[in-house]
Amino acid sequence: MNGGEQSGLLPVEAALQRLLTLAEAAPIGDNQRVGLADADGRVLAEPLIAGLDLPPWANSAMDGYALCLADWAGEPLTVSQRIQAGSAPPPLQPGSCARIFTGAPLPAGADTVEMQENVVVEADGRVRFSEPLRLGQNVRQQGQETRVGDHLLPAGTRLGPIELGLAASLGIAELSVRRRLRVAVLSTGDELVEPGLPLGPGQIYNSNRRLLIAWLRRLGCAVVDGGILADDLQLTRAALAALSDVDLILSTGGVSVGEADFLGVALREEGELALWKLAIKPGKPLTCGQFRGVPVIGLPGNPASTLVTFGLLARPYLLRRMGVQRVEPLGFALPAGFTWNKPGKRREYLRARLQNGRVVLHPNQSSGVLRSAAWAEGLAEVLEGTTLAEGDSLRFIPLSEILG
Numbered sequence: 357m358n359g360g361e362q363s364g365l366l367p368v369e370a371a372l373q374r375l376l377t378l379a380e381a382a383p384i385g386d387n388q389r390v391g392l393a394d395a396d397g398r399v400l401a402e403p404l405i406a407g408l409d410l411p412p413w414a415n416s417a418m419d420g421y422a423l424c425l426a427d428w429a430g431e432p433l434t435v436s437q438r439i440q441a442g443s444a445p446p447p448l449q450p451g452s453c454a455r456i457f458t459g460a461p462l463p464a465g466a467d468t469v470e471m472q473e474n475v476v477v478e479a480d481g482r483v484r485f486s487e488p489l490r491l492g493q494n495v496r497q498q499g500q501e502t503r504v505g506d507h508l509l510p511a512g513t514r515l516g517p518i519e520l521g522l523a524a525s526l527g528i529a530e531l532s533v534r535r536r537l538r539v540a541v542l543s544t545g546d547e548l549v550e551p552g553l554p555l556g557p558g559q560i561y562n563s564n565r566r567l568l569i570a571w572l573r574r575l576g577c578a579v580v581d582g583g584i585l586a587d588d589l590q591l592t593r594a595a596l597a598a599l600s601d602v603d604l605i606l607s608t609g610g611v612s613v614g615e616a617d618f619l620g621v622a623l624r625e626e627g628e629l630a631l632w633k634l635a636i637k638p639g640k641p642l643t644c645g646q647f648r649g650v651p652v653i654g655l656p657g658n659p660a661s662t663l664v665t666f667g668l669l670a671r672p673y674l675l676r677r678m679g680v681q682r683v684e685p686l687g688f689a690l691p692a693g694f695t696w697n698k699p700g701k702r703r704e705y706l707r708a709r710l711q712n713g714r715v716v717l718h719p720n721q722s723s724g725v726l727r728s729a730a731w732a733e734g735l736a737e738v739l740e741g742t743t744l745a746e747g748d749s750l751r752f753i754p755l756s757e758i759l760g
């Protein structure tokens with residue numbers, strides 16, 4: 357990986373651009389076919405093209421009566437047949453109408469449907485139409501939604517409930533998707549202990565492992581759980597060497613200034629290392645490199661920093677490697693419900709919520725604190741070098757935009 361030491365701080369966009377460039381240079385090439393039941397969250401490898409008109413035949417949009425408008429002179433009509441959804445009706449008898457239900461095929465010869473609320477059924481069973489009729493009303497024409505050959509989804513689309521429903525509507529049972537990206541998660545730090553074990557002196561529980569593994573799975577990655585990695589060069593080398601078959605090694609911790617950075621040493625010896633100092637808060641230090649050819653991203657260890665740098669930088673990188681085009685979260689311009697008096701050198705992503713249409717902040721924005729992230733509905737972006745008064749517009753990124 358390239359990158360190089362930075363003298364100043366690297367702006368978020370520049371870091372993202374570098375990561376996306378790296379991702380595009382290492383795309384996941386192999387595809388697999390999966391049934392729709394297993395395709396949720398996967399990335400489409402080929403465009404979805406309609407092999408069917410939708411609707412496949414003209415049908416009624418209402419419960420009502422079908423007739424041929426040109427043949428009708430305004431007189432009450434006898435009902436010559438009854439057509440339920442799922443049936444294959446014979447042609448309409450001239451001079452009659454057909455009782456028809458929503459989703460049922462229009463019989464040949466009929467072109468217009470009147471809803472049942474607008475007709476009067478007379479004593480002799482004939483049907484009188486009380487409102488003016490318009491040719492083709494309440495008819496869903498063959499192919500009005502989709503025509504054979506239409507490109508409905510481009511390659512690189514992330515499949516979710518709507519896309520799966522769309523594929524199903526076309527009768528498609530299997531899709532070609534990218535294979536899962538294999539991502540190894542390493543939590544570095546002598547102080548870390550896994551939940552369920554007693555906490556010794558000086559120890560804390562490992563938050564990042566669970567945070568990242570759950571998140572990566574939501575992104576459709578196959579996770580290789582590297583557990584906790586002690587702050588030790590030999591162990592770091594051995595752990596990295598054991599991960600030769602993954603697409604990315606994602607580690608947290610050990611990138612703070614002043615700490616012995618064993619990950620960095622190992623990458624320098626047997627790969628490449630770039631240490632980025634990002635203009636981002638929480639966050640700032642980020643390792644980007646490779647070990648024996650396997651890409652490595654090292655995120656800062658404080659959990660809120662992990663959250664922000666993974667969500668805004670590593671997540672788009674991973675999605676782009678899967679061939680996804682739109683990798684950045686949607687953000688919305690909303691009025692600040694707070695003031696910001698101190699222009700910063702780094703771009704801030706503040707744990708925030710919406711209250712009466714305004715963005716309000718959690719009082720604890722410390723980079724170690726996940727509690728405020730659990731409270732938050734989104735991240736409020738305060739650009740470097742700016743101040744805000746109440747009511748000023750800022751970008752709000754819903755957490756739901758980055759968590760999946």
Ligand code: AMP
Pocket residue numbers: 543544545547548560561562563564565608609610611612615656657658659724
């Ligand atoms: P480091 O970058 O290793 O200096 O870590 C920065 C801060 O994040 C320290 O307070 C660490 O104890 C904390 N930290 C690092 N990794 C984790 C983790 N996996 N879970 C919770 N806190 C962590």
Ligand code: MG
Pocket residue numbers: 544545546609610611657
């Ligand atoms: Mg550490």
